[in-house]
Amino acid sequence: MLRRALAPFVVAALFCLVAPVSSQQRGRGAPPPLPEGSGRELVQAKCVTCHQTNLITNSGGYNREGWDALLKSMLNLSADEAPAVLGYLATNFPEKPRPAAVVIPGTATVSIKEWMVPSLGSRPHDPLATPDGAIWWTGMFANVLGRLDPKTGAMKEFPLNTVQSGPHGLTNDRAGNIWFTANSKAYVGKLDPRTGEVTEFAMPDPAARDPHTPIFDKTGTILWFTVQGGNMVGRLNPQTGEIKLVTMPTQGARPYGILMNSRNVPFFVDFGVNKVASIDPNTMAVREYPLPNAESRPRRIAITSDDMIWYSDYSRGYLGRLNPTTGEVKEWPSPGGPQSQPYGITVSKDIVWYSESAVRPNTLVRFDPKTEKFQTWIIPSGGGIVRHMMTTSDGNLVLACSGVNRVALVEIR
Numbered sequence: 001m002l003r004r005a006l007a008p009f010v011v012a013a014l015f016c017l018v019a020p021v022s023s024q025q026r027g028r029g030a031p032p033p034l035p036e037g038s039g040r041e042l043v044q045a046k047c048v049t050c051h052q053t054n055l056i057t058n059s060g061g062y063n064r065e066g067w068d069a070l071l072k073s074m075l076n077l078s079a080d081e082a083p084a085v086l087g088y089l090a091t092n093f094p095e096k097p098r099p100a101a102v103v104i105p106g107t108a109t110v111s112i113k114e115w116m117v118p119s120l121g122s123r124p125h126d127p128l129a130t131p132d133g134a135i136w137w138t139g140m141f142a143n144v145l146g147r148l149d150p151k152t153g154a155m156k157e158f159p160l161n162t163v164q165s166g167p168h169g170l171t172n173d174r175a176g177n178i179w180f181t182a183n184s185k186a187y188v189g190k191l192d193p194r195t196g197e198v199t200e201f202a203m204p205d206p207a208a209r210d211p212h213t214p215i216f217d218k219t220g221t222i223l224w225f226t227v228q229g230g231n232m233v234g235r236l237n238p239q240t241g242e243i244k245l246v247t248m249p250t251q252g253a254r255p256y257g258i259l260m261n262s263r264n265v266p267f268f269v270d271f272g273v274n275k276v277a278s279i280d281p282n283t284m285a286v287r288e289y290p291l292p293n294a295e296s297r298p299r300r301i302a303i304t305s306d307d308m309i310w311y312s313d314y315s316r317g318y319l320g321r322l323n324p325t326t327g328e329v330k331e332w333p334s335p336g337g338p339q340s341q342p343y344g345i346t347v348s349k350d351i352v353w354y355s356e357s358a359v360r361p362n363t364l365v366r367f368d369p370k371t372e373k374f375q376t377w378i379i380p381s382g383g384g385i386v387r388h389m390m391t392t393s394d395g396n397l398v399l400a401c402s403g404v405n406r407v408a409l410v411e412i413r
């Protein structure tokens with residue numbers, strides 16, 4: 001909730017380069033004051049150019065090395081400033097107890113490679129693997145889309161036309177264009193990477209204020225997307241530019257992750273309630289599938305080749321599977337426990353992969369539906385909340401490590 005409320009503000013601060021004091025005043029409510037101590041003024045001056053100090057006071061805290069690693073993803077401190085800033089933060093905001101990453105050994109082997117993206121503090125939200133082998137990301141707070149060639153490490157960032165767009169979700173069409181949702185500026189965008197040209201498709205209804213996750217249907221001709229706060233699902237025809245929106249039957253459903261099943265039907269999860277839902281591609285009638293536990297908050301979705309729906313239950317720390325034909329649900333407690341916050345999830349070769357976003361460091365989790373066995377790995381950078389992941393055409397995984405400003409490639413052997 002806090003993050004959501006802050007996001008537009010953070011973007012505004014990045015682009016207007018507003019003065020620290022006024023940015024504090026313009027935030028929603030006064031942030032808590034930083035405790036007295038040597039280095040306080042420096043932290044106050046350096047850290048509020050992009051966000052308020054409540055990100056610091058509400059964070060889980062770190063030791064000195066942890067603060068050092070985190071800050072390197074946000075700003076460059078000079079050799080004069082760094083010791084005072086790190087000393088102040090480590091003393092006043094030491095590491096709080098967090099659910100620890102639970103490492104479960106197994107027979108699968110992975111190699112995880114990570115790259116820091118060029119714009120510091122850009123918070124890569126969603127990743128995209130394209131058929132040419134590139135890894136794309138949305139630089140949500142830097143207002144760019146980025147492209148990485150994992151073979152050479154070469155990266156390029158593409159600026160958007162509208163400031164503070166809040167680029168969030170990503171998908172690609174067959175012609176090689178990259179499509180994204182502008183979460184803060186209520187449009188769906190298309191980037192032609194050959195020219196850098198961006199085309200915007202504005203939402204026809206102001207209530208559709210925050211387009212969230214886009215996905216092309218199996219024919220590649222219709223773009224479906226969720227609208228989280230606006231509580232809608234939308235359908236965009238790229239040929240005509242026409243957008244149709246449907247409001248959810250459940251108030252506060254907050255449609256979030258979305259994917260097509262094998263029959264070209266969009267399935268999505270409702271992050272505001274305990275429901276999975278689907279939408280008829282022709283009539284746009286919404287069908288809801290309630291999950292058994294009222295506390296469930298499914299955040300992202302994955303689908304196996306048998307059209308079973310897999311979801312990361314963020315609030316309860318479970319991996320779940322819904323059979324949409326029978327409505328039957330089966331759940332497995334995530335290795336990191338009830339507070340582990342499973343988030344980004346995908347399927348590769350009918351194995352389920354996801355990340356626990358609240359254990360420190362974040363984990364990569366593998367679940368084999370046949371044996372019902374888990375295997376887990378630590379994400380080297382810590383992950384910093386892996387909000388989304390996707391499977392490449394050769395069965396590897398791409399991850400966006402938002403809080404540590406990185407994208408990752410997981411090669412599965």
Ligand code: HEC
Nearest residue numbers: 003046047050055056059060074075120121122123141403
């Ligand atoms: C260039 C912009 C920028 C600057 C300058 C900046 N940050 Fe951040 N910071 C970010 C962004 C972007 C996020 C991600 C916010 C989110 O995910 O909601 C973030 C998140 C954080 C978080 C939350 C992450 C966590 O793991 O708890 C903390 C703590 C933090 N910043 C501390 C600081 C401190 C301390 C400073 C000053 C030394 C600083 N930031 C300066 C951009 C910046």
